[in-house]
Amino acid sequence: MELLNALKEFIPADRVTINENVLEQHSSDESYHTPQTPDVVVFPNSAEEVSKVMQVAAELNIPVVPYGLGTSLEGNVIPYERGITIDFSLMNKILEVRADDFLVKVQPGVTRTQLEKELKKYGLFFTVDPGADATLGGMAATNASGTTSVKYGIMRDQVRDLEVVLADGMVIHTGNMAAKSSSGYHLNSLFVGSEGTLGCMTELTLKVHGIPEEIMAGRASFKTVEDAVNAVIGILQAGVPVARVELVDEQSMKQINSFSDTNYKEVPTLFLEFHGNEAGLNQDVSFTKEILTDFNCEEMAFEADTAARNQLWEARHNAAYAYLHGNPGKKQMVTDVCLPISELAGAVKDARQAVEASGLIGGIVGHVGDGNYHILLMVDVNNPKDIEKANQVNEHIVSYALARGGTCTGEHGVGVGKQKYQEKEHGDALLVMRKIKAALDPENILNPGKVLG
Amino acid sequence: MELLNALKEFIPADRVTINENVLEQHSSDESYHTPQTPDVVVFPNSAEEVSKVMQVAAELNIPVVPYGLGTSLEGNVIPYERGITIDFSLMNKILEVRADDFLVKVQPGVTRTQLEKELKKYGLFFTVDPGADATLGGMAATNASGTTSVKYGIMRDQVRDLEVVLADGMVIHTGNMAAKSSSGYHLNSLFVGSEGTLGCMTELTLKVHGIPEEIMAGRASFKTVEDAVNAVIGILQAGVPVARVELVDEQSMKQINSFSDTNYKEVPTLFLEFHGNEAGLNQDVSFTKEILTDFNCEEMAFEADTAARNQLWEARHNAAYAYLHGNPGKKQMVTDVCLPISELAGAVKDARQAVEASGLIGGIVGHVGDGNYHILLMVDVNNPKDIEKANQVNEHIVSYALARGGTCTGEHGVGVGKQKYQEKEHGDALLVMRKIKAALDPENILNPGKVLG
Structure with missing residues (x-):
């Protein structure tokens, strides 16, 4: 009650709620992890409000969990210690497209498809494409990636600057708009992937790319998963700059066909894509076909046509949903x-x-x-x-x-x-991570119990 | 004396020295900054020895400065608070080339030309090429980059894992060999660019690339620097995947001609390079020529021949030395x-x-x-x-x-x-950097007085 009153002092009542339905909506993500409701959900509309929420949380020593769309897969946004969930859905503005600099400035609640739509007007695109239509804040929080990382890199590679509200409410910028910097410590990459345990992102400056002159996509069917994987290694080693290369096994092809109403061959399949100029692509694709053949590819089909390409990638993106749909x-x-x-x-x-x-x-x-x-x-x-x-x-x-x-x-x-694998994976480096967490969030109010546990 | 004896307990006398000449050699870098000799220079040959040196330094509260080849340009390795300089020249082994994974594991004293020579045997190359033949440890410490970053990224982008000795002598690994990870906090990027103020690197796992199928390089001469720069913006905006694009102004062309015995036109010049397959390159180069012409390029010459390309890039790389040579x-x-x-x-x-x-x-x-x-x-x-x-x-x-x-x-x-620009550039983010420094090096013995001051 004290908390609720403190929050309502600066956030209008319609944006601070303890409504059971809303709490319920913020109690889970897309994973199998046990749900837990927060005490209260706030919907701030500015960094200033987020900062004030953090100040209240710090004063009352109450946990804060930042929340995008809840598409996480490891319980990342579930408020197991209750407290305040900050829902960023009202902070969903694309603030600036700096087309000449290949940069875009967004609020954390912008979704990747929302951004995609806007960037298209400028002949640009954002490369990171997780399966879900996640928010960019959420994608940065988990260091998401997707099908195009093999060419364009992961979320961490796209972040030039973050506005972050720290545990005590202080607002900082972690980077700048230059393509590179050797100034100070590199905070961008520390906050990306920290899952809200070091601060709440309130603005992101992200790298974008020009839509490629030509795009060609293809499917290649194999008898075994090993052949498919070895073909990928062959393509990479040959230096072909593949933009996407995805494996879908036999079982998943069946689920996809049933969900997407396609009739792809139900065998281990590679979905590939190439970006570049026309002459270069033709050479890349013909080289790739040779390699695929070397690895016993049984059937292949390449398409430059946009509709056919889109259908192909939609099928791949829906693989996870196809399983859910097929197994009610x-x-x-x-x-x-x-x-x-x-x-x-x-x-x-x-x-x-x-x-x-x-x-x-x-x-x-x-x-x-x-x-x-x-x-x-x-x-x-x-x-x-x-x-x-x-x-x-x-x-x-x-x-x-x-x-x-x-x-x-x-x-x-x-x-x-x-979490249970962190010690085995990082060894004593985990102690360094814990020291950083303790230095930046000494009271452990930022998404407590996540990442380092 | 106490220090010297403590070090000699585990490092043979010929690798711990207070010889004035050696101290002198470790008193400066390639910059204009005032020299300062350390108290002692050690030449460890393993992470274990570095760890013991750090334990001694921690016990006696003595500063430690890691030293590669002293090619830094901002006084980064000058031991202004004296103490121990750790010279990594004996830790200069290329430990493993994992060609299939496009990875190489090196000790910090390996130089970039040494690595280049070894990788060539595998058809691979390391992309980051600062002007000096620096050590890879030094390059990681300052987050170096060079002429190819526009396509391949900077030093930070190449680091998959670091073995680091911390202020208390503990040895950690900051990453792994996977192409991407969302596990724990991203320590790789924090240590890269920290200039020895958070720890001493004793091993680096770096990303390497296949030598491109075809390389084409060129020179383009302009009447004004503005035309040259605008042409670069034009090339980038057209989406041409240029691998290198360097500007050398009129004054610098004169120095280069005089130093390298070349007779390039002494006007603002772009040096360009393209990597890819033959068909793609031809299309890229012909498109680039159109753009250059649009921006009033007065003369251009493109070469696929290796010798001509090497001469061109050697001239560019020697620009800084040309000035020193021409101004004794x-x-x-x-x-x-x-x-x-x-x-x-x-x-x-x-x-x-x-x-x-x-x-x-x-x-x-x-x-x-x-x-x-x-x-x-x-x-x-x-x-x-x-x-x-x-x-x-x-x-x-x-x-x-x-x-x-x-x-x-x-x-x-x-x-x-x-340092004097850190506050202006980072604002309150500097406080976060200071907290991290204090958490990892509470006694401030790691390269004190650098980066954050």
Whole structure:
């Protein structure tokens, strides 16, 4: 009550709520993790308001969780210690498009499709494309990536500057608009991926790219997942600058066909895309076809036509939803390991065996150009045995990845789901992370219990 | 004496020295900054030894400065508070080339040309090429970049993992070998550019690239610097994936011709390079030629031949040395601002006027594709008026850059020379940096007086 009154002093009553439905909406993300409602949800419309919320939270020693659209996959936004959830949906303005500088300035609640629509007017596009239509603030918070990282990099690579509200309400800028800087410590990359545990982002300056002159996309079908993965390694080693290269296994192709009403061949498939000028692309694609053939590709189809390309990528993007749709009542546990590319074929083969041994329904999709793959595992969250089996699969593939120089999460972040692997992955570096957290959030009010636990 | 004895307990006498000549060699870098000798120089050969040195330093509360080859330009390695200089010249092994993963593992004392020679055997290359043949440890410490950043990124973008010895001697790894990760806080980017103030790097895992199928380089001469810069903006906006685009002004072309015995036209010149497949390059180059012509290019010459290309880039790389050679007895103050690309033409024009107003000899060269340019100013370090004039030029152009969203240093780092601009550039973010420094080096023994001051 004290909290509510303190917040209502500077935020109008219609933007501070303890309405049960709203609390409920902010109690979960898209994962299998147990929901928990916050005490109150606020909808600020400026950095100044966020700063005041933080000051109140600091004074009353109350946890704060920043919230975009709740599309996270590791419980990253679930307020397990209750407190204030800051919903950024009203801070959804595209503030400035600096086309000449290939930069855009946005508020954290802007979604990637909203940005895409605006940038199109300038002949520009934003490269990072997670499966969900997440907010850019959320994408920066988890260091999201997607299908184009193999060419354009991940979320962290796109961030030039962040406006951040710190634990005590102070507002800082972590960077600038220059393409590079060696000035001071690099705070951009520290805050990206910190999942709201070091501060709340209230503005992002992001790198954008010109829409490529030509785009060509293709599908390639293989008898085995290993052939498909080895073909990817072959393409990368040949130096072909592929813009996207995605693996979808046999099980996932079936789910996609059923959900998207397509009739792709139901075998391990690579979805590829190339960006560049026409002459260069033709040479890249014909070289790629040779490589695919070398790796026993059974069927391939390349399209320059926009509609055909869009259909293809929509199908790939909907893979995770296809599983949910095809398995009503179940939730999804999505694994997210990433390995050095030379270890990928072995890892994917091992993962397939682990899924089969578990008896769960599940398939493999992945950003294989980065060495990152996901197992989409369907679980009944009310059945402890399902959860246990899924956890076992996860444990197994994380151990496999860590033993080979990989990471437990390529793009979904730690949240609560990947905490148990932090010590094994980072060793004593975890102590350094804890020191940084303690220095910036000594009372541990910023998304407590996440990332470092 | 206590220090010397403590060090000699675990490092053989021939690798711990107070020899005046050796101390002298470690008293300066390639800049105009006042030299200062350390108390002792050690030459460790392992992370274990570095860790023990740090433990001794921590116990006796003595400063430690890591030292590569002393090619820094802002006094970054000068031990102004004396203490121990750790020279990494014996830790100069290339530990592993993982060609399939496009990764290389090196010790910090490996130089970039040493690495280049080794990688060539695998058809690979390391992209970051500062003017000096610096060590990779030094390059990571200052977040160096060079002529190819416009396509391949800066030093920070190449670092996958660092082995770091912390202030208390603890040894950590900051990353892993996966192409991306959302696990824990991103320590790689924090340590890169921290100039030894947060820890000493003892091993680096770096991203490398395949040598491009085809390379084409060119020179383009312009009547004015503004035309040249505007042509660069035109090329970038057209989406041509240029691999290098360097500006050398009229004054600097003269120095280069005299030093390198070349006879390039002595007018503002762009040096360009393109990487890709043959068909794509031909299309890129012909498009670029059109753009250059649109911006009043007076003469252009493109070469696919390796020898001609190498001569061209050697000339560009030697620009700074050409000034030193042509102005015996003088030292160089090199400015290093970086701005959003749309502000570059104005900035360079303003900089030229500032140099002329100062009466100093000086020219402009720059990585203009990144918005980063250098004024090479020749100063007599024994003449306080020269230093004052140079400082005024620097102050002027830094103010200009900061007012337009730029940075005081694009690639040379802060050292001592850029400290006075830190507060203006970072504002309250500087407090966050200070908290991180205090958390990781509470006694301030790691390169004290650098970066944050």
